[in-house]
Amino acid sequence: MAEGTLSPVEERARASVERAPLVAPGRTRGWISDYVSSIVEAKTPRWWWVAISITGTLLLVLIACTTYLVATGVGVWGNNHPVGWAWDITNFVFWIGIGHAGTLISAILFLTRQKWRTSINRAAEAMTLFAVICAAIYPTMHVGRVWMSWFLIPVPNANGIWQNFRSPLMWDAFAVLTYFLVSVLFWYTGLIPDLATLRDRATTKVRKFFYGILALGWRGGNRQWRHYEMAYLLLAGLSTPLVLSVHSVVSFDFAASVIPGWHTTIFPPYFVAGAIFGGFAMVLTILIPARAVYRPLGDLITVSHIDKMCKVLLFTGSIVGYAYLMEMFMAWYSGNPFERATFWYRATGPYWWAYALMILCNVAVPQLLWFRFFRTHVIWVFVIAMFANVGMWFERFVIVATSLTRDFLPSSWGMFHPTWVDIAMFAGTFGLFGTLFLLFIRFLPMICMFEVKAVLPSANPDSGGKL
Amino acid sequence: MDIAGNPSSPLYGVGAEFASAVDLVRVAKELRAAGYESFDVFSPFPIHGMDKAVQSRRSPLGRIVFIGGLTGFLAAVALQYIPSAVIYPLIVHGKPFGFFAIPAYFPILFETTVLFSAFTAFIGLLMMIGLPRFNHPLFNWDRFKGVSADGFFAVIESRDPKFSKDETGRFLESLGGSNVTVIHED
Structure with missing residues (x-):
């Protein structure tokens, strides 16, 4: 049937079935290379200097606090009996959770052939690495005598002591380290063809050398691509169970203990869902401003992409909400008085405001995303993502603090009060994260160019593709 | 031409x-x-x-990575077994090293398997495509x-x-x- 003969109803039906294009129409391969590379090649914009001076200052605060902590002792934090794990573990879980969205986008969405991932995966994976770096600071500092943290590595030592491999903290060390290294490999493998683009476009000697070394001499022949695609698939296949395992292992830190409120089997899936929720919120938090600064990126990271990310946010947020309910239900249903008391305390004790904030931010506010209006207006998406960021921090704080402030015995009850070092260090990690991310935007292609080119209609030989 | x-x-x-x-x-x-x-x-x-x-x-990389993963798995078995059972036996959760304690060793077995597999995939890829080669x-x-x-x-x-x-x-x-x-x- 010719286009003109469709009735309005039919037209609307067709429009609702057709998928939005992944790249705005009219954007060619050449444009993608030119534009994405130009972000790296252009003169450093003024906003970048302003932004990095802010994040850089915060980073200095982090360095100063860390130095002070190492020089003085871990007591400069507010951690004390009974809350031995406080903001440090909260922040650790918060940051490591953020990382999970990057791996979900790069690996799980790759295996499930979600092609819309291509324009956001590079930045999300970078976010993963930087978030894991921020996370790793906390357990390292929390050991107190930082110079002894090499004791986590199973190597023969002069004391003849070996690690307890049955400890969740040891699992955690292995899981986080593996996660970081595998994420670096995955990220770098994905970068190689794009680094070759920057190398081939380079006009200055320094750039030619820098990108030339990093691109390893990539040529883009089918002999390379066929192994490359296999390696990428394998890395995606390995990262998928890995990312699920990492936050499960993080949750074991709690679940394998006997503390009421922690000792539950729901923790691994609950933590993983929460991590993806928080991570997607952070992806949106950094991509929406990037998209606002570099306007044409809106043709690659379209409203349709944002819409899809919002759906993930809504879905995982609802899983998290379900987990909160289930925790409450199980506490009641278990008949265990300590379990019941802990959860009652969580919702009504002195930390009720943290619990209420968590429910508001993670469960209530994301429900707005059922409405298309909120999913397609980026300002609203940004606001909702901000709520989720805050909510996920409070979720971890609620888990860590409420269970520890009320132990089995009233004699070991007490509140937690953060010190200025706690607060400054947490702000400092945002400085570290922001600085790394700004450097990433400035020196590496923030969109995976070759993958976006591959999802253009013209890339598929079966489409009879033109261009 | x-x-x-x-x-x-x-x-x-x-x-x-x-x-x-x-x-x-x-x-x-x-x-x-x-x-x-x-x-x-x-x-x-x-x-x-x-x-x-x-x-x-089909690229043979998958088989190579399998071998890498297996190496990682066996390395983790050795890494955990030798200290826990031979050099420095510990009783944890009231259990000595033995069959019933095995589940507690799974996370590290898994992580190390993935770690070795990923490195094999990356290094194997570079070897197969002959990189780095700058000229x-x-x-x-x-x-x-x-x-x-x-x-x-x-x-x-x-x-x-x-x-x-x-x-x-x-x-x-x-x-x-x-x-x-x-x-x-x-």
Whole structure:
């Protein structure tokens, strides 16, 4: 049937079935290379200097606090009996959770052939690495005598002591380290063809050398691509169970203990869902401003992409909400008085405001995303993502603090009060994260160019593709 | 025909540029049909269906990674078993090292398996595609720089038994290739 003969109803039906294009129409391969590379090649914009001076200052605060902590002792934090794990573990879980969205986008969405991932995966994976770096600071500092943290590595030592491999903290060390290294490999493998683009476009000697070394001499022949695609698939296949395992292992830190409120089997899936929720919120938090600064990126990271990310946010947020309910239900249903008391305390004790904030931010506010209006207006998406960021921090704080402030015995009850070092260090990690991310935007292609080119209609030989 | 590189150095091959991914798949099929073996097609992104067109076998990387993963698994078995059962036996959860304590060793077994597999995948990839290699005859060809932006190229190497500089060049031209170029090693 010719286009003109469709009735309005039919037209609307067709429009609702057709998928939005992944790249705005009219954007060619050449444009993608030119534009994405130009972000790296252009003169450093003024906003970048302003932004990095802010994040850089915060980073200095982090360095100063860390130095002070190492020089003085871990007591400069507010951690004390009974809350031995406080903001440090909260922040650790918060940051490591953020990382999970990057791996979900790069690996799980790759295996499930979600092609819309291509324009956001590079930045999300970078976010993963930087978030894991921020996370790793906390357990390292929390050991107190930082110079002894090499004791986590199973190597023969002069004391003849070996690690307890049955400890969740040891699992955690292995899981986080593996996660970081595998994420670096995955990220770098994905970068190689794009680094070759920057190398081939380079006009200055320094750039030619820098990108030339990093691109390893990539040529883009089918002999390379066929192994490359296999390696990428394998890395995606390995990262998928890995990312699920990492936050499960993080949750074991709690679940394998006997503390009421922690000792539950729901923790691994609950933590993983929460991590993806928080991570997607952070992806949106950094991509929406990037998209606002570099306007044409809106043709690659379209409203349709944002819409899809919002759906993930809504879905995982609802899983998290379900987990909160289930925790409450199980506490009641278990008949265990300590379990019941802990959860009652969580919702009504002195930390009720943290619990209420968590429910508001993670469960209530994301429900707005059922409405298309909120999913397609980026300002609203940004606001909702901000709520989720805050909510996920409070979720971890609620888990860590409420269970520890009320132990089995009233004699070991007490509140937690953060010190200025706690607060400054947490702000400092945002400085570290922001600085790394700004450097990433400035020196590496923030969109995976070759993958976006591959999802253009013209890339598929079966489409009879033109261009 | 254009010349890339130093004409007094040995011949590397003859290359041509094509217009699109569709063309390149067709060219690869034609080259195969004409009996060429040592050739490669270059594109800014992996082209769906190209492996079939050039009749390449499935990449053996998967098997290599399996071996890497197995090594990681066995390494983790040794790493945990030897200290926990032999050098420094510990009783944890009221259990000595033994069958019923095994689940507690799973996380590290899993993580180490993944770690070794991923490194094998990365290093195996580099070995298979012959990187890092910072100098290559193809880099003598200026137009070839377009391969990482939006260029599609086919290059037939001189080591192919069917190769003859003029005839191969003409063949590429007859397939629709433009900027047919003779590429030298240096």
